[in-house]
Amino acid sequence: MQILLIRHGESEADILNVHEGRADFELTERGRKQVGSLSQKVKKDFPPDFIWASTLKRARETAETLGETIGCPVQLEEELMEFNNGVQAGLSLEEAKKYPEPKFFHERFENGESFIEFRMRIETIFSKIVTGNKYERIAIVAHGGVINNILRAFYQMPINMDYYFKIEDTGISLIEFTDKEKVIHFINDTSHLGNI
Template identity: 30%
Template sequence: MSPSASSSAASKKPRLPRVFVVRHGETEWSISGQHTGRTDLPLTPNGENIIRALGKRIVGAGKILDPSHIQHVFVSPRSRAQKTFELLFESVKQEERPSYELEEGVREWEYGVCEGKKTAEIRETVKPDWDIWTDGCPEGESADQMRDRCDAMIRKIVDMAECVFPFLALKVDELTRMRLGWVCSAHHGKEETEGHHGDILIVSHGHFSRCFMFVPSLPSLLPLPN
């Protein structure tokens, strides 16, 4: 094979689609530790500055989030998530920014009677050993409902990206529940071209992100800063 042919083959090497999950920026309730679902709080000035600085570091041509590689963007309907997306891509030219879809499927956990309360307050009124991953939220979503919503989004993304996503989904009340990860491959041998754009971006919330990605015990294993 000639050098030029080898180079051409390398340029068409199948590229694995990626899914990026971004939690919205800081709000007053994320600082205080209050559960924030449907309450539509704005980002704090500090939260805006952090997201803006993050965007300059990771968004742009040749960076982690390359707009030319993004196939689709899902954003939670809450304004704090929409603002986070806007600030994240603020340094990118308007014509190069990806459009986004407001997706109820990536909204935060429906907290019900737990909305606006801290964990200690919930344990005083619901049950002393309340744990969202096993008990869910009265008048809100159960842990199983949250799992089902995340799984529905995964199926939607898999269909969209045309990739293989093997994962293990046990009952949410088993702390061993985990996803083996996004293991994607080119579907039917499709090859990457210079115009390839298969990445998916989700701008969402803390509990949704933990449930979507890994295991119920993530609050103690993997803090998700705003």
């Protein structure tokens, strides 16, 4: 089984310089162009049979555009939402400094979740998607933090590893489960963006 991990296109938060996380911003016009280009590449090179997507607007629109282009169903899943950064969501980077980040993995952001809770949420939904899958290739359209945690789960990395996989807007990663092994084909392919 192959799994495409796709990050949403540029959102309004990217140009407003605010903390996004659970803040529910729309795609920008540039983001929509990115998604159009992404959709054509995926349709041509590795079309999925089924798409799972976060319910947040930026990921949902990305997934729905991709699904329409390819002609495959999209299943929205709340558990694929980005990290719940609580009171920081939507605040400017300066304002957010009033709410310091927790020092330990088990501590929650105010009105949000801890890094351990986030990792476990993503591992749980990823396990459900993989074990319930009946398709040869699926896509998961989500967020940078979600994709990072899926890759950490795939690599079986401990929670305290400080590696970060840089995933750009509409970056595509392809992983695969075979009968014998787990394969990483590529991470963060953005070749479809050109001059966008």
